Amino acid sequence: xxxxxxxxxxxxxxxxxxxxxxxxxxxxxxxxxxxxxxxxxxxxxxxxxxxxxxxxxxxxxxxxx
Amino acid sequence: xxxxxxxxxxxxxxxxxxxxxxxxxxxxxxxxxxxxxxxxxxxxxxxxxxxxxxxxxxxxxxxxxxxxxxxxxxxxxxxxxxxxxxxxxxxxxxxxxxxxxxxxxxxxxxxxxxxxxxxxxxxxxxxxxxxxxxxxxxxxxxxxxxxxxxxxxxxxxxxxxxxxxxxxxxxxxxxxxxxxxxxxxxxxxxxxxxxxxxxxxxxxxxxxxxxxxxxxxxxxxxxxxxxxxxxxxxxxxxxxxxxxxxxxxxxxxxxxxxxxxxxxxxxxxxxxxxxxxxxxxxxxxxxxxxxxxxxxxxxxxxxxxxxxxxxxxxxxxxxxxxxxxxxxxxxxxxxxxxxxxxxxxxxxxxxxxxxxxxxxxxxxxxxxxxxxxxxxxxxxxxxxxxxxxxxxxxxxxxxxxxxxxxxxxxxxxxxxxxxxxxxxxxxxxxxxxxxxxxxxxxxxxxxxxxxxxxxxxxxxxxxxxxxxxxxxxxxxxxxxxxxxx
Numbered sequence: 001x002x003x004x005x006x007x008x009x010x011x012x013x014x015x016x017x018x019x020x021x022x023x024x025x026x027x028x029x030x031x032x033x034x035x036x037x038x039x040x041x042x043x044x045x046x047x048x049x050x051x052x053x054x055x056x057x058x059x060x061x062x063x064x065x
Numbered sequence: 066x067x068x069x070x071x072x073x074x075x076x077x078x079x080x081x082x083x084x085x086x087x088x089x090x091x092x093x094x095x096x097x098x099x100x101x102x103x104x105x106x107x108x109x110x111x112x113x114x115x116x117x118x119x120x121x122x123x124x125x126x127x128x129x130x131x132x133x134x135x136x137x138x139x140x141x142x143x144x145x146x147x148x149x150x151x152x153x154x155x156x157x158x159x160x161x162x163x164x165x166x167x168x169x170x171x172x173x174x175x176x177x178x179x180x181x182x183x184x185x186x187x188x189x190x191x192x193x194x195x196x197x198x199x200x201x202x203x204x205x206x207x208x209x210x211x212x213x214x215x216x217x218x219x220x221x222x223x224x225x226x227x228x229x230x231x232x233x234x235x236x237x238x239x240x241x242x243x244x245x246x247x248x249x250x251x252x253x254x255x256x257x258x259x260x261x262x263x264x265x266x267x268x269x270x271x272x273x274x275x276x277x278x279x280x281x282x283x284x285x286x287x288x289x290x291x292x293x294x295x296x297x298x299x300x301x302x303x304x305x306x307x308x309x310x311x312x313x314x315x316x317x318x319x320x321x322x323x324x325x326x327x328x329x330x331x332x333x334x335x336x337x338x339x340x341x342x343x344x345x346x347x348x349x350x351x352x353x354x355x356x357x358x359x360x361x362x363x364x365x366x367x368x369x370x371x372x373x374x375x376x377x378x379x380x381x382x383x384x385x386x387x388x389x390x391x392x393x394x395x396x397x398x399x400x401x402x403x404x405x406x407x408x409x410x411x412x413x414x415x416x417x418x419x420x421x422x423x424x425x426x427x428x429x430x431x432x433x434x435x436x437x438x439x440x441x442x443x444x445x446x447x448x449x450x451x452x453x454x455x456x457x458x459x460x461x462x463x464x465x466x467x468x469x470x471x472x473x474x475x476x477x478x479x480x481x482x483x484x485x486x487x488x489x490x491x492x493x494x495x496x497x498x499x500x501x502x503x504x505x506x507x508x509x510x511x512x513x514x515x516x517x518x519x520x521x522x523x524x525x526x527x528x529x530x531x532x533x534x535x536x537x538x539x540x541x542x543x544x545x546x547x548x549x550x
Contacts, residue, residue: 007284030316036323042411
């Protein structure tokens, strides 16, 4: 993940602790940048799946060529 | 001169003077150069302070006095002056040692980036972003086109009459009919507010926000307003909670814990509760004021004035701890449409999942209040205050909604406006008062958790009195001047 405020790249595991204690944590899936605290949106599962699917098709196409 | 000496960073004169004095006083062994130890002391490193206190004995008091004197002499905080001096040195070394061929477009991006951070060019650019992004897109397109269609064509013409007919035909109990349909029903009010009014407006706002976010404009905005924020006891870092507040004030209040000093955290929490409208509230307010540029100017001017005045006042009252802000600005880039659309979708989905149950619950509570007569009694109790600020009695309903959820209250105002209950002045007074009005329940709970019950309740009372006080004065001034908006 990349922070939209300070540009720091971090993993979801690194960000999670910043949400401790928030009453909206159940609904909100945002992650907080460990450096500046800005809220970053995670990529929806279907987008990840779509990208993986697109990636595999592209890789197959490249291999065939 | 040796290479290492040539590469020593030269700090502002008061810091260099303090470094020279402290290094002569240090006698203990720290495994670091005396200059480094002195620098850490000046930057308030707690471990180094403990070590020096232990190893230098009574000399520590003299060192502490030098540090205090230096802080008083310096115009900016030591934490800011030190990295700035280091960055200048690094830039000078890099410029002398590296020849860089900038990729095409990098020079232009760099120039635009500088323009965004310069107060003379950055302020008009910010106003352009607000005008086109918020006023034209959220207020014009979001409210004028999308909400109008969903409200008038979908809900008012089709969904609500159909639900009312269905419920009247098949539900024999009047109380359950009122719970599901008609004036305050779960479907006809709760669902309509969520789907037809609030969601399209927050969607439009989230779209603009995603573009701003993806372009890298936010850190530049932080640099631009750092100077103004320092006047109100905050720093550019406070742009993070303040910007997030335009999305959701509850989460922004929680994010305010990233601010350096307790004073900053209290001021930010107060300003978030008072003068930063959440996305839904902002969207509905822009929808209400769309097509009335003078009304928008009065609303924005009053809110900005309140923001600066209350911030300045709080900064004067609270003990002085000067905040520092220093950040590396990431590169400016063209927003990618896929990123913008995914961010907008994700935010809208989260928002809808959060508000729908709450809007349904609000409808149920209002229904209970209606059934027991409590709602009418509360409206009666609030009506004199609402009347005092020049609004019709029916506006009391919107303010009662606002206690539960800010966006629910704003949607209530929208209903009154579309029913032709307000003239221009009343519209501005109502939107200003509701913007400043008390935080929603969730934000209030977070404020208690983060700042303590005493501070949170104090803020709640202050905001309540201040909101209606401002509404009262604004109404009196506009009526006295004979302004029609």
